[in-house]
Amino acid sequence: MSLSDVWNRFFGGTIPVDWTKKEALISNYGNFHVHEVLYSFINYTAINISGNDNNKLLVSNSVFESGFADLNNYSIVRIAQYLGACVQYRVCSSSIAAANKMSFSHSAIAVSNSDSYKNYILDSTIINTETIFGSISSYYGNILYKNINISHSHLTWSGIYKNGYANSIIRFSNFLNNSAEDGFIYHNCIGDMSYCIINENKIREHYSIPDAETGAVYQAYENCQITISHCMIINNTGYSLFFIGPTSNLTANSCFIDTSLPSYYNTTIPLNSPVIYTIDSLSIQNDNFVTALCSAVHPISYLNKVILEKVLFEKGKDKFIRGTVFLDERRIEPLNIITQIDDFPINSEYKDDLNSQYSFSISIPDELHNGTHSLSVRYTDNGIELSNTVHVNFDFVISFSLELDDPSKKTFNKTIDTVIPVSGRGYFVSDFSLHCSVNDIEVALELSMNKTESISTFSFDGNCSIKDFPLEEGQYTLKVWVSTTTGESKMQSKQFMFYRNHHFLDVTTRPKEIYRYILDRNIVISGTVSDLDCDEIINVTASIDNLTSKSTIINIDDKYDHEFNLNLDIPENLKSEFHTINLTSCEKNNYCLNKTYIFKYLYNEPVLSILEKPSFPIFINKQKFINLVLSLQDIDGNSNISIYHKINNSESYNLLNKTIRTSDPVRFNYDIPINDDISVGSCQIEIIAEDQIIFSQI
Structure with missing residues (x-):
């Protein structure tokens, strides 16, 4: 250990x-x-x-x-x-x-x-x-002394054992061949000694003038209540066997006590008094040790009684029987509480707290039947069964019961779900049938039943049909009940939600990211909608910045996809910037799906090209200009265009501004002057056309 x-x-x-x-x-x-x-x-x-x-x-x-x-x-x-x-x-x-x-x-x-x-x-x-x-x-x-041995000891003063101002218990102990001024001394207490041997102890033998008060083997001074039971007190020497003070009393039960020493009550008893006194404070009830041993049936701990928390138990509600067992004395070592219901297997609980009462718990067997039953309680001490057995009766009843499991899900749909799965269990005592209802309207129930007669239990799995039930969106009550041939009925209910299916929106042709003035006149959006309820009306609408919109209405009477195609006109006054297209599809109950797209609207850039150019190379100080013939076109029309040029990434020089009223190409001459500081070698010329929105470059 x-x-x-x-x-x-x-x-x-x-x-x-x-x-x-x-x-x-x-x-x-x-x-x-x-x-x-x-x-x-x-x-x-x-x-x-x-x-x-x-x-x-x-x-x-x-x-x-x-x-x-x-x-x-x-x-x-x-x-x-x-x-x-x-x-x-x-x-x-x-x-x-x-x-x-x-x-x-x-x-x-x-x-x-x-x-x-x-x-x-x-x-x-x-x-x-x-x-x-x-x-x-x-x-x-x-104070507790158990299984102790005080022997062959010689005490000049005081006693073999002193106890004061507390109750004490001495069990299964030996006090052999000790000498002392006093024997067992008690002050202001209750003393309990049992199953002990007090043998050959010599009290006050070294004092020439012994007295009754200090020369006794067993001394109960003031305010003591002493009980000695099932003990052997023999062959002791001293002035007296017992001394009992004026406010104390002593009782010896079922003990063997020799008569070699007198007993005294207070010091007023004469020294030459008779051997044994039986007075109010001293009672020796049995001086036959053999008889005393025979009456000690349970010398360790005795089970006095068992009290249950209750005596009526119901199948399904009660899983355990709990109670308290009471012993005749406080334990000094752990024990195992052994409980058993009728002839069912025993149950053992280890208790390591040292007490005189213990709680216990035992599972109720599944096979226990209706009626009165017996619970037996005993204990083992270090694996050895020394205990008596206490029996207590209790009643066990089996009543019809029903336990309904929570549904596998909380929401159902008429199109998707045609049944509501149900399962559960219970106890039965006679034939019965199961039924199902939704909002108190009985519906068909298909189920599989499993009964176990030996333990009176049943379980089931099944489906409550809602295929033809007129359900609208909302909360409903599902009830399952059992009816017996004797007229009994047990019912359980659960809540569930019924909902409509929402439609699906799928866009197959999405808007582009960029649209251009004149070139793009409209925006096309197409896709499909569907709804599993097969009775929906869908309004599909597309709009540009809430400036313009197109919509279509689709009647859905099946589970298939229904196409839509929306052609949005681009407003003529739409600015060149980012814009938003909103696509919505709404049911008749105003549930809507929404998709958003962003696009950029742009004007067209000018188109600049070279129609004629001089032959190269160009000689410095011989030619003053680079003569070009250019073509300029802007399909937007009504554009004011500036013409720039750069030589070798130099600063830009504006030589010409043109106003174009139509979208047709315009031919014109563009002469680039040659600066005096130009370097000999290859030169790069850039010509830029810029309108009020965007520029073009060659």
């Missing part, structure tokens, strides 16, 4: 500091787990935790041996804790001895003063010690 497993058995949900070294542990804050440490030949308090309610200490699988005490410091103990919680688990303490047989006790624990704080010693042994103080001193908290 890992360190964390051991820790979680007692303080689950918190994280400790793991302490595995042989060094003194002294702290006033924190959680500590001392594990597998051997403290030997120590002259100090090995573990000292104090000062904080939140502190938690666990000492496990550790050994304390061969200690030597400082005789001038009687406050030294091996384990000391003040406030917080403390658990000692599988601890061995032995060979505590020193000069003159004086040393310190094993542990002195005073946890926080509340029952919610643990003060445990479990599966531990304290043996062969010779100490000044009591072997164990415990105060406050939830």
Whole structure:
């Protein structure tokens, strides 16, 4: 078992500091787990935790041996804790001895003063010690000692075990051959000891003048309620067996108690009193140990009762049975709660919290039938079944039920969808039939049914027909119900939307990106529209900047494509810039599709050409001009055109302006002067014609 497993058995949900070294542990804050440490030949308090309610200490699988005490410091103990919680688990303490047989006790624990704080010693042994103080001193908290052994120890002062100001439980423990001033000492508490052996302990044997108050094997001082059951108390020596204070009482049940020592109530009982007193504060009900053992049927933990959250369960609504089992005492080790319904397979739940009551849950078998059934509860301890079994009855009923799945989709169309798929499941107790309706009008239902008689379940898949149903666009209610031969009816409903199909618009001939003045008189747009509803009227319209438009109306009575062709006239006054064409197609319910196209409208550029030119080369200082005959045409007409030229990329020179009234070509002379600074060699001549919008170049 890992360190964390051991820790979680007692303080689950918190994280400790793991302490595995042989060094003194002294702290006033924190959680500590001392594990597998051997403290030997120590002259100090090995573990000292104090000062904080939140502190938690666990000492496990550790050994304390061969200690030597400082005789001038009687406050030294091996384990000391003040406030917080403390658990000692599988601890061995032995060979505590020193000069003159004086040393310190094993542990002195005073946890926080509340029952919610643990003060445990479990599966531990304290043996062969010779100490000044009591072997164990415990105060406050939830005191529990189980399966401990204190034997062969000799205590100069104090008692074998001290308990004060808290209730304590001691189970399955041995106290053998110990000597001390006192035996078991109780102050202001309720004590419960069972299944223990107290044998051959010597009380007050070193004192020449013993007294009844300090020389008893078992001492209940002020305000104590002590119960001893199923114990063997024999062969002990001392002034008395029991001492019961004036505000306390003690009851011994089913114990074997020898009569070698008297018992006293307060110090007023004479020293030569009879052997056994039965008075108000002391009651010995059974002194036969054999009989006591025979009556101890369940010496570990007994299941007192089981309470269910409820006792009526319904198939389909309830998946689990939950409840609480109550034990007769708080557990100190994990257990497995075993539950079983009738003869169905068992269910096991591991419980690692240490408590006296546990919740449980078991699945209801699918095959469980109508009627009253039995739930049995027991537990196993470390895999060993020592528990008694508690039975509790409950009723299980099967009623007609119907569960309808959500539709595979939320929207349907009459043209595309002729059915609405439905599926679901439920429980049945007699023959039945299924039906379907849309807005409370029953429609045909085709379905496939699957029944499982052994577990009374059914499932189905089917289709509710809407082929001939007069649906308009909107929301509808689909209902599926089951009718039984006994008149029962169960109904489930779901919502769905019915919608019309929208038409499709496809453009096959799109507008060009550029149109020109005079050359382009119109813009052609063509395409197709279609609609699956087969009853639509589509209006297709095209417009240019909302200046001009063309439209056509198409009646659709089938599922096929219907063509349209729109011829838009280009306005004569359209400016030379970018323009927008909007193409829309609208249904009769005003649902529209829209497509947008951008084009540029341009004027035509002038066309310039050379008709005649001189022979080359040209000689400087011999010729003054380069004489050209040009042709100029502008199909736009009414154009004012400037003629420019450049020689070798020089600045432009304007020699001529022409006004053209028609679109016909014009012939004219163009003489380019030769500058005096022109260089010899090849020259490049550019002639440019520019109207008010655009230019042409040769």
